[in-house]
Each structure stands twice: as C-alpha cells, then as structure tokens.
Amino acid sequence: MVADKRYGGKAAAKPARKAKAKPKPARRSQRKKPSRPRRGGLIGLGQRLIRWVIRLIWRVVWRVGLVAGVVLALFVGYYATSLPPATELLDGRARGSVTLLDHEGRVFAWRGDQFGGAVTAQTVSPHLKNAIIATEDRRFYRHFGLSPRGIASAVRINLSEGRGPLSGHGGSTITQQTAKLLCLGVPYNPETQSEAEYETECRRGTIKRKASEAVYALAMEVKYSKDEILTIYMNRAFLGAGARGFEAASQRYFGKSAANVDAAEAAMLAGLLVAPTRFAPTNDLTRSRNRAATILRLMNEQGFLSDAETKTAQNNPAELSEAAEARSGGYFADWVMSSGPEFFTRKTTEDVIIRTTLDQRIQRSAEDAMKWVFANKVREGSKAQAAIVVMSADGAVRAMVGGRRTRVDGAFNRAVQAKRQTGSAFKPFVYAAALDLGYSPNDTVEDEPLTIDIPGSGPWSPRNYTNRYYGTVTLTRALQDSLNIPAVKVSEFVGRDLVREVATQFGLESDLAAGPALALGASESTLINMTGAYAGILNGGSSVTPYGLIDLRLLDDKEPLMETGGGIGERVIPEEAARQLIYMMEKVVSQGTGQRAQFGGRELAGKTGTTQAARDAWFVGFSADYVAGIWMGYDDNTPLTGVTGGGLPAEIWRETMSRVHEGMPLSPLPMMLPGQGETRDTRTPTGSGPVGLLESLLRDILGGGGGASSGTRPQPER
Missing domain, CATH: 1.10.3810.10 (Biosynthetic peptidoglycan transglycosylase-like)
Incomplete structure (x- = not known):
C-alpha cells in the first residue's frame, strides 16, 4: 500500500500539477526605461550643449581644485615648517626705545618704539x-x-x-x-x-x-x-x-x-x-x-x-x-634727545633709560605762566611767540617751553633753535668786563650825545630809548635804566675784545658783533645760552654749560654707561666782580626797567632787552635759587607792537618764577654792595670818536686808573 502510494497506485495515475514558475527578474539591461521625449530643433540642441558644458566644467573644476588644494597644502606646510617658535616673534621692533626720567626718577617721556615687555x-x-x-x-x-x-x-x-x-x-x-x-x-x-x-x-x-x-x-x-x-x-x-x-x-x-x-x-x-x-x-x-x-x-x-x-x-x-598727560615731554625731551649721543638716543637699537634734570613741578609752572599771560595780557589772535628756560645756577635745566603750544614733540624749539638779537639783555657782560678790571658799580660815566666814526660805515650816533640824556650817572644807574650811551662808552673804554671775550666765556658763543653796537646787543644768541650766561653770574662768575642729561644706562643695567658731572666750567670773572654785578642787576628789578618782574618781596636781579624796531623782547633774571630767561617775538621777525623787555616778557618771568617759588623760603641774593670810597670817572671829553676815547684813556692812566682798551686783563689797582 505504501509502495503503491509511492510508486504509482491510483494516486500515481494522476499526473502531478506543475507548479507555476515564478517570473524571473528581468535584467537591468533588459528593463525598459520610460521613454523621455527628446526635444528636437534648436532648443533641444542648446539644452544638450549646456549639460555637456556643465559636466565638462565640473570635471575640470574638481581636478583643478584638487591640484590647487595640494599646492596650497604644500605652501602652508612650507610656511608652517619655516615659522620660528612663537616666543621669538614677540618683539619685532626695528629700533630701540628711550625712556626719560625726571630728576626724581619718575618717567615723564618716551622716544622711539617702546616695548614694555x-x-x-x-x-x-x-x-x-x-x-x-x-x-x-x-x-x-x-x-x-x-x-x-x-x-x-x-x-x-x-x-x-x-x-x-x-x-x-x-x-x-x-x-x-x-x-x-x-x-x-x-x-x-x-x-x-x-x-x-x-x-x-x-x-x-x-x-x-x-x-x-x-x-x-x-x-x-x-x-x-x-x-x-x-x-x-x-x-x-x-x-x-x-x-x-x-x-x-x-x-x-x-x-x-x-x-x-x-x-x-x-x-x-x-x-x-x-x-x-x-x-x-x-x-x-x-x-x-x-x-x-x-x-x-x-x-x-x-x-x-x-x-x-x-x-x-x-x-x-x-x-x-x-x-601720559604730559604727553611726550615736549621741548625738553626733544632737546635732551638731540644733545645726547646719537647711537643711544635718535638711532638707538637698545632700550635706554636717561635720567634728566627736569623738574616736572617747575615745568608745569612755566607752561601755566605762558598760558595765563597769553590768555589775559595778549590780544586774541596774536601770532606772537614766546619761549621760557628755567635752570639752576650750575646750568641744570629744570624746565623748557619752546613756544606757545606746550604739549608737542618734534616742533621748532625757540628756546634752543632760534638765534635772535639780544638787545640790552647783553649789557651785563659789558659791565662784567669793567668790573673784572676793578671798576666799581659807583664809578661814573657821562650820558651825553656821542658819535663814533666807524671805518667803512661812517659816523654812528647811539641814542637812549627815551631820547634824553642824564649827564653824570653811575654804572649802576646806567644799567638800572638801560642807558645806551654809557654802555657804549664803557665797552669802548675797556675794549670790545675784552667784552667779547667775557661774553664768549660766559657761553654766548655765536658770532659777536665787531663794531661798537656790540654793547647794545646787536649780536645773536639763543635763549638757553643767554640763560646759562646769567647763571654764570649767579654762581659767582664761573661759566656753565646748560645740560639736561644726568646719566644714561641700558634697560635692566644697574650701572650707567655715561654720567654728566655738572655744568660749571672755568671762572670768567672774580667772585667779587660777580657779586657787584648782581647788586647792579638787582637795582634793575627793584628800581629800574624790570620792576614789573617783582613778586613776593624777594630779592631778584635781571635785565630787560629790546632790539631794534622791537623785533625781540627779553627778560632774563634770577633769584637766589633759580635763573629764568624769557624771549618774545614773531617767527618772521615782524616788529612787536607796544612790547618791550620790561613789559610782557617781565610779566611772563614774574608769573613763572612766582609759581616756581611757591612755598620756598625767602633767600637773599649773593650780592656785594659797593664801598663808599673814591669812585673812578670814566667820562670821555666832549670830542667824539677814537680821538676822544684815546684822550679819556690817557687821562685815566695819568690819573692812576687801571683801565685798558685792549683785550688783556691787567690787575686793577686798589
């Protein structure tokens, strides 16, 4: 039965039903794509051309981009491997810096490219x-x-x-x-x-x-x-x-x-x-x-x-x-930078520290005084300029203002760069030459009309500012009232060469006038040199070299590379003569042309100066503590209107020095009052020119005087 069932019984007689074959998946190549109608004509051709161009550009771009990227990576890699460590790139200055300290060691200015670290x-x-x-x-x-x-x-x-x-x-x-x-x-x-x-x-x-x-x-x-x-x-x-x-x-x-x-x-x-x-x-x-x-x-x-x-x-x-408020040290810093060694200042490749003589309190006093006078005493819109220098008796410059704009750097500095005629501010050196020869402040000279024949130029007749003559006057009175004729007579009597020598040794080194107008300040000088010359009078008759640099060292060094020992030089006139000259100059302020410079009951000495046509006006003077010089004028030599040395310059001087001396005790000037003995008569006869001067010289010699018209310095008889 089993076999029948397996091998062909009734059940086997029926033919087996064929299973439906599953449809095989079609190959991709055999699939039919939905047909897209192709446009014909020019439009279709244009579209196909555009698509082809885009595909071409894309193929080129990504290949070029790939090459560019590789090249860029190579460049970046090259630069990256050549870069030094970051710590070596921090200080990239091409030059060094200069830090300026005041006399107390406080920073007040910088120069060059500063790198703080x-x-x-x-x-x-x-x-x-x-x-x-x-x-x-x-x-x-x-x-x-x-x-x-x-x-x-x-x-x-x-x-x-x-x-x-x-x-x-x-x-x-x-x-x-x-x-x-x-x-x-x-x-x-x-x-x-x-x-x-x-x-x-x-x-x-x-x-x-x-x-x-x-x-x-x-x-x-x-x-x-x-x-x-x-x-x-x-x-x-x-x-x-x-x-x-x-x-x-x-x-x-x-x-x-x-x-x-x-x-x-x-x-x-x-x-x-x-x-x-x-x-x-x-x-x-x-x-x-x-x-x-x-x-x-x-x-x-x-x-x-x-x-x-x-x-x-x-x-x-x-x-x-x-x-920072003081900006960059202004004129004073510029002056120190220009006067120091170039390889440590203007062209330094190192970081340099310079200690200077500047006193910032005095500097502010000078700047404030300048501003106050121009704001309250000068007409609005005036283009007149002024300059101020304040120094100690040894030539240490404590303040400097080179123009009305006080907070500047790199500007024209009228205190050290402008050479101007000095006018009557030169007269103290005429009398210094006479005192050096042994004359006394009480010696007399005749203030009277005078004419001198100048070879090659003809007759020259100086006049006083007031156009008046005052007869017999002492040397003190002649300086006190700034009389021109007595100054010329004294200069001619003692000798222009001697006057020129004294002035030069005191620091007035510019070419001094060769003629008799030398006595009236026809020569030019800078304000800083004039102030330094007056400092020599205050310190007892020794020359000074104005200076602002005390010492210089490199950053992080403890020992200075260079130092300035001070500005006092050789003696020019005896101390006694210097003290007598201070006495004469004190009378200028207390009784003469410089009375507007008085303040605070202090003993003050100085001299006014006004040049021809009032192109320059000066007042230079001192207390027992400080010397200050003021110049005023126009940069283009335009004459000043209604200004003399005893006017606005004296007022700027007073405003400056009164601020400088705030809180300071009263100190007497180191002056020597002349004795009451016999005075020497330096009057010339009525005749003028070289003959009259020779007669005066002979009379003086015959009378036992010690004067000389040459440039030598004989010891005076007492």
Whole structure:
C-alpha cells in the first residue's frame, strides 16, 4: 500500500500539477526605461550643449581644485615648517626705545618704539583679551584663520560705500592681521630700505598680497595655538605714541601693567587698534573715550560684560597717568634727545633709560605762566611767540617751553633753535668786563650825545630809548635804566675784545658783533645760552654749560654707561666782580626797567632787552635759587607792537618764577654792595670818536686808573 502510494497506485495515475514558475527578474539591461521625449530643433540642441558644458566644467573644476588644494597644502606646510617658535616673534621692533626720567626718577617721556615687555593671552587682564576679540574678531577661536563671512561682509560694505572691494574694511581675522604685522616673515633690513618703506611694503593691500597673507595665516594656524597667535598679536600691534604692544601702551597711557587694566582701560586700549594716532588718548581724550564706550557695548552684546559692569565702566572712563598727560615731554625731551649721543638716543637699537634734570613741578609752572599771560595780557589772535628756560645756577635745566603750544614733540624749539638779537639783555657782560678790571658799580660815566666814526660805515650816533640824556650817572644807574650811551662808552673804554671775550666765556658763543653796537646787543644768541650766561653770574662768575642729561644706562643695567658731572666750567670773572654785578642787576628789578618782574618781596636781579624796531623782547633774571630767561617775538621777525623787555616778557618771568617759588623760603641774593670810597670817572671829553676815547684813556692812566682798551686783563689797582 505504501509502495503503491509511492510508486504509482491510483494516486500515481494522476499526473502531478506543475507548479507555476515564478517570473524571473528581468535584467537591468533588459528593463525598459520610460521613454523621455527628446526635444528636437534648436532648443533641444542648446539644452544638450549646456549639460555637456556643465559636466565638462565640473570635471575640470574638481581636478583643478584638487591640484590647487595640494599646492596650497604644500605652501602652508612650507610656511608652517619655516615659522620660528612663537616666543621669538614677540618683539619685532626695528629700533630701540628711550625712556626719560625726571630728576626724581619718575618717567615723564618716551622716544622711539617702546616695548614694555612680553605679555601672553594668559597673563593679560581678561578684560583686555575680551575687548580685543570683541573688537577685531569675535569668531577668533572658531575659525581656521580665515573668515569667508567676514571677507564677504567687508566687500559688501566697501562696495556700498562707493569704494573698491579691497579698499576700506578688510574683513581680516586676528590671524591675518598678525601675518601682516610679521610682514609675512620678511625681516627688516636697514641696509636696503628705510623703515618707512618697509612698513609701506608690509601694509600693501593688493590681491596678490592678500592671497599671501591668507596662506601665511593658514600656516600660523597649523604651527601655533590660538593663544600663541593672540600673544604675538598683542605684543606686536602698534598702539600710538611709539608704543609697540599692549604692555607698552598700558604703561604709557595708564602707568600700569596690561595685566591690571580694568574694563574701561581695556576698551580704550583695544580702541587704538583701528587707528592708533586718531584715537590715542594723548591726542584727543574725548574721542578716545567715545571709542572705548562703543567697545564696551560690543563686549556687553557678546556676553563679555554684564549690563551692570558695562554701566559702571561707561560711568567711570579711563584716566590718563600724570606722565601720559604730559604727553611726550615736549621741548625738553626733544632737546635732551638731540644733545645726547646719537647711537643711544635718535638711532638707538637698545632700550635706554636717561635720567634728566627736569623738574616736572617747575615745568608745569612755566607752561601755566605762558598760558595765563597769553590768555589775559595778549590780544586774541596774536601770532606772537614766546619761549621760557628755567635752570639752576650750575646750568641744570629744570624746565623748557619752546613756544606757545606746550604739549608737542618734534616742533621748532625757540628756546634752543632760534638765534635772535639780544638787545640790552647783553649789557651785563659789558659791565662784567669793567668790573673784572676793578671798576666799581659807583664809578661814573657821562650820558651825553656821542658819535663814533666807524671805518667803512661812517659816523654812528647811539641814542637812549627815551631820547634824553642824564649827564653824570653811575654804572649802576646806567644799567638800572638801560642807558645806551654809557654802555657804549664803557665797552669802548675797556675794549670790545675784552667784552667779547667775557661774553664768549660766559657761553654766548655765536658770532659777536665787531663794531661798537656790540654793547647794545646787536649780536645773536639763543635763549638757553643767554640763560646759562646769567647763571654764570649767579654762581659767582664761573661759566656753565646748560645740560639736561644726568646719566644714561641700558634697560635692566644697574650701572650707567655715561654720567654728566655738572655744568660749571672755568671762572670768567672774580667772585667779587660777580657779586657787584648782581647788586647792579638787582637795582634793575627793584628800581629800574624790570620792576614789573617783582613778586613776593624777594630779592631778584635781571635785565630787560629790546632790539631794534622791537623785533625781540627779553627778560632774563634770577633769584637766589633759580635763573629764568624769557624771549618774545614773531617767527618772521615782524616788529612787536607796544612790547618791550620790561613789559610782557617781565610779566611772563614774574608769573613763572612766582609759581616756581611757591612755598620756598625767602633767600637773599649773593650780592656785594659797593664801598663808599673814591669812585673812578670814566667820562670821555666832549670830542667824539677814537680821538676822544684815546684822550679819556690817557687821562685815566695819568690819573692812576687801571683801565685798558685792549683785550688783556691787567690787575686793577686798589
């Protein structure tokens, strides 16, 4: 049964039903694609051509892109391997710096490119780090060195403002700006180009240069960390007033380290990056504060400052340090820099510290006096100029103002650069020559009409300022009232050569007049030399060399490389003669032409001076403590109107010296009153010219006097 069932019983008689064969999947190649109607004619041909061109461009672009990427990677790799360690890129100055200290050791000015020392992204104040990022590159820690979004935005802004796509806003990241500061790794070579040319080359904005900066920036991103790039940037950025790096700028403007600045100070420093000169607080503090307020708002918007912190910083804007308020030391600093050794001042490659004679209190006194007189005594709009020098009796210059604009640097310094006729301010040296020969302040001279025949020029007849004659007068009275004829007679009697020698030894080294007008100040001199010559009278008759540099050393060195031992030189006239001359000059202030210089009941001595046509007006004088010189005039030699040495110059002198002496005890002048003995008569006879002078000389010699008309100095008889 089983077998039947298996092998063909009834059941087997029926044919087995064939199972339906499953349809085989068609081959892909055999599938019929839905037919797409092909357009014919020109439209179809154009579409096929466009598709072919696009496929061709794509094939070319990705291949070119691949090649360009490989080339770019090679360049980036080359630059990255050639970059030095980040620590070697922090101080990139082409020259050194000079820090100027006053006589108490306080900083008052800088010159050159100041580098305050290296700071890092970790050591600076967090406020400063945040202010830089908020201002310059808010996505600094997120991009790879370039910011396509920033570049596109900058191009759009430039085009909308009518400029070229690369003119104006740059869209550069901090990394790109650092690449520019490094000048793409090209060092400065002073033998092939100037520093200005080098800087111009580094700042070029051509497309080729921009592309090179981009490659260099990518290399920096490969080589350095973000903090290292930011560190290089913070140390190399120029921030105005000669400050390189944020540490130097912080020290210069605020007198503190960049690690300690608050939010308001940090915002002001970061604001300098866009335009260092324009926003420098020493140029325009208000403008700098407005820029800082904008940066504080940016810091608030980006979450670096809370609303309360922003409000506090805006209500308490940054204040400049005292040294920064004094700007750059002005005329005095310029003078010290020009008088010091060039390789340690104007062309130094080192960081130099110079201690000077400047007294900042006296400097402020001189500046305030200048401003007060011109604001209250001079008509508005006047172009007249003035200069002031204050020094000690040894020639140490304590203050210098070279013009009405007091806070300047690199300007024309009228105190040391302007040579002007001295007028009657020269007369003390005429009488110094006479006193040196043994004459007394009580000796007399005849003030009367005088004519001298000058070979080659003809007769010359000097006149007094008042056009009057006063007969027999003492030498003291002649100087006190600034009488011209007695001064000429004394000069001719003692000898012009001797007068010239005395004046030269006191420091008036310019070419002195050869004729008899020498006695009336026809020669030229600078204010600083005139003031130094008067200092020689105060110190007892010894010459002085005005000086401002005390010692000079390199940064971090304890011992100075050079020192100035003082300005006192050789003796010119005996101390007794100098003291007698001080007595005569005291009468100028207490009773004569310089009475407007009096103040505070002090003993003061000085001399007025007014040149021909009032082109120059002088007052130079001293107390027992300080010597001060004032010059006033026009730069183009225009005559002054209604001004003499006893007028506005004496008032500037008084305002200066009264401020200088505030709180100082009254000190007597070192003067010697003349004795009551017999006086010597130096009157010439009525005849004029060389004959009359010879007769006077013979009469004096026959009378036992000690005068001489030559340039020698015989010992006077007593």
